[in-house]
Amino acid sequence: MRKNKIDRDIVMVLVMTLITLTAWVGFEVYRAYTRVNISPVPDKQLLKLSPTLDIPVLEKLESRTP
Amino acid sequence: MAQLNYKSSLAQYRRYLAVIREQPMFAASLGLVLSLMLVIILVSAALRPTLVAIASLLGDIRQQSEVEKKLDEKIAEVTAAQAVYLKNESRLKVLDEALPIGRKYAAWAIRLEDVASESGVKVAEWSLLEGKNFSVSLVGDVPELKRFLAALENLRRLVEIESVQLAKEKELTLIMKGVLKSYEEKQD
Numbered sequence: 001m002r003k004n005k006i007d008r009d010i011v012m013v014l015v016m017t018l019i020t021l022t023a024w025v026g027f028e029v030y031r032a033y034t035r036v037n038i039s040p041v042p043d044k045q046l047l048k049l050s051p052t053l054d055i056p057v058l059e060k061l062e063s064r065t066p
Numbered sequence: 067m068a069q070l071n072y073k074s075s076l077a078q079y080r081r082y083l084a085v086i087r088e089q090p091m092f093a094a095s096l097g098l099v100l101s102l103m104l105v106i107i108l109v110s111a112a113l114r115p116t117l118v119a120i121a122s123l124l125g126d127i128r129q130q131s132e133v134e135k136k137l138d139e140k141i142a143e144v145t146a147a148q149a150v151y152l153k154n155e156s157r158l159k160v161l162d163e164a165l166p167i168g169r170k171y172a173a174w175a176i177r178l179e180d181v182a183s184e185s186g187v188k189v190a191e192w193s194l195l196e197g198k199n200f201s202v203s204l205v206g207d208v209p210e211l212k213r214f215l216a217a218l219e220n221l222r223r224l225v226e227i228e229s230v231q232l233a234k235e236k237e238l239t240l241i242m243k244g245v246l247k248s249y250e251e252k253q254d
Contacts, residue, residue, distance in 0.1 A: 008095075010095075010099050011095065011098055011099060011102065014099060014102035014103060014106065015102065017106055018102060018105060018106055018109070021106060021109050021110055021114075022109065024114075025109060025113065025114045025117060025118075028114060028117075028118050028121075029117045029118055029120075029121040030121070032118045032119075032121040032122040032125060033121040033122070033124060033125040033128075034125060035122070035125060036129060037122065037125065037126050037129070038126060038129050038130055038133070041133050041136075041137070045137075045140070046133075046136045046137070046140060047140075048139075048140075048143070049140065049143040049144060049147060050143070050147075051143050051144075051146035051147035051149075051150055052150065053150050053151075053154055055154075058154070058157055058158075058160060058161070061160040061161070061163075061164050061222055062157065062160050064164075064220055064221060064222040065217070065220050065221055065222060066163055066222050
C-alpha cells in the first residue's frame with residue numbers, strides 16, 4: 001500500500017515536470033519565432049514613394065515668366 | 067568464497083523478480099515512470115533545441131519576406147517614378163527655376179531689378195538676412211508699382227511675401243519684406 005503511494009507520487013512529479021517542460025519549450029519556441037534576427041533595414045529605404053508627378057503644377061509654372 | 071556470494075545474490079535476485087511478477091501493479095508503474103523519464107529527457111535534450119531552431123528559422127523567413135515585400139514595392143515605385151521622370155525630364159527645369167537647389171539669391175535679385183526697370187520703378191534699397199529673408203524698397207508712382215507687383219506675382223521663382231508697405235514721403239515708396247524659397251529649406 002505504501003509502495004503504491006510512493007509510485008503514484010513519483011508519477012505525479014514526473015507528469016508535472018513534463019507539463020512544465022512543455023510550457024517552457026512552448027515559450028522558448030514563441031520567443032525564437034518573434035525575435036528579430038535579421039539586420040534592420042533603415043526606415044528611409046522602406047519609405048513609400050509616390051511615382052506620380054503633379055502635371056497641372058508643372059503647367060502652371062511653365063505659364064509663369066522665368 | 068566470492069563465487070558463493072555471487073550465487074547467493076543471484077538467487078536473491080531471482081526471488082525478487084518472482085515477487086515482482088506477482089505484483090503487476092508495481093511492474094506497470096515502473097514502466098510508466100521510466101517512460102515519463104525518457105519523454106522528459108527527450109523533450110529537454112532533443113525536442114526543445116530542434117523546435118527552437120525551427121521556430122527561429124521560420125521567424126527569420128517571415129521577417130525577411132516582409133522586408134522583401136516592402137523592398138519589391140519600393141523598387142516598383144522607383145521604376146515607375148523613373149519612367150515618369152524620363153517622360154517629363156525636359157519640363158523639370160521649371161522646377162529648378164521655381165525652387166532652386168541652393169538659395170541663388172543673386173540670380174533672383176538681378177531678375178527683380180530687370181522687372182523693376184521694365185515696370186519703371188527704381189530700386190532704392192536692398193537688404194538680405196541669412197541669405198533668404200529680404201527687404202526691398204522701391205520708388206515709383208502707383209501705376210508703375212502696380213505693374214511691378216503684377217510682374218513680381220507672375221515670376222516663376224517662389225517667394226513668400228510677408229509684408230508690403232506703402233509710404234509717401236517725397237516720392238511714393240513701396241517697402242516689401244519676404245522670404246526667398248529654396249529646396250534646402252524644404253528639406254530642413
